[in-house]
Amino acid sequence: MTGDSAASEDDRGGPPGIDEVLTLLSDRYRRHALACLDGLPDPVALEDLTDQVAGREFQQPPDRVSMITRTHIATALHHTHLPKLEEAGIITYDDDAGQVTEITIREPLTGFLDKVRRHEG
DSSP: OOOOOHHHHHTTTOOOOOHHHHHTSSSHHHHHHHHHHHOOOOOOOOOHHHHHHHHHTTSGGGGGGGHHHHHHHHHHHIIIIHHHHTTSSEEEETTTTTTEEEEETTTTTTHHHHHHHHHHO
16 A cells, blocks of 8 residues: 555545545644644634634643734645645635634544544643
């Protein structure tokens, strides 16, 4: 089996493959974003998601995280992480409105995300 197996699974409209799930979870901000998005009603504003991710990242209330750091997180989410999650079919991100408008987290991502939450808190 090659690394292309995850992509071919997605081309058929199935759930993300294990390789894709591991790639998606390989970045801290994406893990935090997924953990925050799972269970939130949509739509979710980028600003609200940024605050949630900042709080998880630094394990403190978001307002205690500097504005510069929150801006860095928002920029990374907007330009890199949310588009990757959208490409994987997990979210729909309206970059003009700065909102995640649809969230669809399913297996095998759900199982891995549960393990990440237990480990990272």
